[in-house]
Amino acid sequence: MASVPMHQGLLLAGILFALGLTGLLVRRNVVFILMSLEIMLNAAGLAFVVAGSRWGQPDGQIVFIFILTMAAAEVSVGLALVLQIYRRFKTLDVDAASEMRG
Amino acid sequence: MFHLVWLIPAFPIASFLVLAIFGTRLSKKAVPLFGVGSIALSAVVSILIMFRFLTSPPPGNHYTQILWTWVDVGGFKPQIAFYLDALSVLMTLVVTCVGFLIHLYSAEFMQEDEGYSRFFAYMNLFVASMCTLLLGNNLLLLFLGWEGVGLCSYLLIGFWYRDPANGLAARKAFIVTRVGDTAMTMGLFLLFDKLGTLQIQDLMHQALLHWAVGSPYAVAAALLLLGGAVGKSAQLPLQTWLPDAMAGPTPTSALIHAATMVTAGVYLIARTHILFSLAPSAQFAVAVVGAATLILAGFSALTQPDIKRILAYSTISQIGYMFLALGVGAWSAALFHFMTHAFFKALLFLGAGVIIESLHHEHNIFKMGGLRKELPLAFWTFLAAGCSLAGLPLITAGFYSKGLIIWDTWSSAQGSHVLWFAAVIGVLLTSLYTFRLIFVVFFGEVKTPVHKRPGLRMMVPCVILAVLSVVGGFLDTPPFLGGVHSFTDFMHLALPVMTEGPAGGMTEILSESFVTLAFLVGLYLAYFFYVQKREYAEKLTAPAIGKALHQFWLSDWGMDWLYERVFVRPIIWIARVDKQDFVDNIYSGMALLTEFCYRGVRKTETGRIRWYAAGIAAGSIIFVAIVLFL
DSSP states (O other): OOOOOHHHHHHHHHHHHHHHHHHHHHOOBHHHHHHHHHHHHHHHHHHHHHHHHHTTOSHHHHHHHHHHHHHHHHHHHHHHHHHHHHHHHSSOBGGGOOOOOO | OGGGGGHHHHHHHHHHHHHHHHGGGSOTTHHHHHHHHHHHHHHHHHHHHHHHHHHSOOGGGOEEEEEEEOOOBTTBOOEEEEEEOHHHHHHHHHHHHHHHHHHHHHHHHTTTOTTHHHHHHHHHHHHHHHHHHHHBSBHHHHHHHHHHHHHHHHHHHTSSTTSHHHHHHHHHHHHHHHHHHHHHHHHHHHHHHHHSOOBHHHHHHHHHHHOOTTOHHHHHHHHHHHHHHHHHTTOTTSTTHHHHGGGSOHHHHHIIIIISGGGHHHHHHHHTHHHHHHOHHHHHHHHHHHHHHHHHHHHHHHHOOBHHHHHHHHHHHHHHHHHHHHHTTOHHHHHHHHHHHHHHHHHHHHHHHHHHHHTTSOOBGGGOOOHHHHSHHHHHHHHHHHHHHHTOTTTOHHHHHHHHHHHHHHHBTTOOHHHHHHHHHHHHHHHHHHHHHHHHHHSSSOOSOOOOOOOHHHHHHHHHHHHHHHHGGGGBOOGGGTOOBHHHHHHTTTSOOOOBOOOOSOOHHHHHHHHHHHHHHHHHHHHIIIIIOHHHHHHHTSSHHHHHHHHHHHTTTTHHHHHIIIIIHHHHHHHHHGGGSHHHHHHHHHHHHHHHHHHHHHTTOOOOHHHHHHHHHHHHHHHHHHHHHO
């Protein structure tokens, strides 16, 4: 099986991360923000896997499984918060929930 | 047996911790169980130690228990160690036993108070500190106890803190005694600097080796320690705090401001008696301070209308007697008067507490009257203590202890006839103000009806103390009245025998006769002015001179007025003027800068989550860029 060169894998991870970050910054809908977060997490996971395969170590994949678990937990909490926000503000716009200003 | 001595302060301190931490959660029944029980245990231990001390005294008549080394820095090695000799055993016994009776009394007296457990916590801490003061074998440990009792005194004077006047009285007591304590601290520094130790027995030994009689260092150290003693024992010129200290609960006044803490100065001087023997001028100063105080406070007590203030001035005056005795080298007489005074003065305060409680917190004696029939037991116990205070001949303890001091003032090599005369005048004054108090409060017609009668827990301590204030004197009687010397002999285990001087045409029986005469004159004057011709007493203050004198004595010889103008107001003025100086500007400038930054940073807290995310992203990019390119 031909291995993917490392710089291509890292480039892909970087692009994914930048896409996620952009989505996070420009989207106002909470659900989309959560999805952007997932993309960023997976970008980081991809970077781990690529690095693991470059040095022939299993660590990268182990960390990726950790990230998956963490992401699942985070999504469950995040979605619960989304529900609460929707109930309270009757909208999914995060800028509406900006009451904690200094 | 003697190794149990550490338990004496340990019981109260343990009970203090329990009450301070869990006090509010304990029931009203459990609080006195800890508060009174711990003092009872301490009293039992001190009785056992006293008994053992009498039956089989330790070798050399002293015993030291070293618990651990407190600090060990550059040759300075004070220990947590307790020292037992006749002096500390006697004082600890009196403090714990009288303390126990007063605690028992408080268990009922303070029952309705919301700060019940807080009160017992403070009182227990006080007993623990007082025992540390008495038992400590070095001056640093003594000073720890010294400051501990000062703290408890402050806390208990301001016990009813909702009234700002009580807080003011508490601060006054704390600050005025601090003046004395500053002198004492300097004395400790001087002693350590010159003699290299603070362990009392070593210190005295070193002082004897290195300093000749009258050496300037000995005089300076003795005078500085006297400063501390004067502050704590409310002697001239630092006596102004004690009358105001009566703002505290009455059992506090009985325990701290009459029986025990205010005699700490007497203990300090007796404990360092070798130092005072090396400094005859300082010792003479002790006698002069005592004599002056007993006269001045006696006059002030004559004019007070507040029952507790009369007793406070009387306390100042009686401690004056103890100082006088110390000053003429009559060490054991001073301790004898300390013991009898602890009995009768504690009882007088407890009796005053009964009266005040039963008359809706009335303090003014001229609004009382005729209580002899209303509160018979309180009357008889109060009378016993009053007679003891005034020195009713032959049967009361006060007569024997005061008579001994007065005779020693004449017969001691360091005594003088002027001091003797002052002490006899003091007896007249004491008798006059005591019977003025008794006649006005207990005789005549009823002015305020009694609404509440004291219970058993309040009266039992009064009766016990009444018995003690009568029979306590038979421990030591003059040669023509049995010649018992058991107290003096016991004290001579720790303190030197007084050197007698030429008697100069006076005998002990003659001196005692003068004391009796002074007592009778005072009694008669009080009877004449306050029972027979009540209107004469008012006529005395009618002319301008009488009125001015009355006002002058009422305000304690204008001392408070003077201090207010000489010390308090200038200091407040300087503080106000100096509020905006350069140093203060630095600190207020720092505060202003911080506030400016805070206002700037606050602007970025928009509450918009996407701005925060952008900030984090930008921050991490900048950070990575710095790491990569710099």
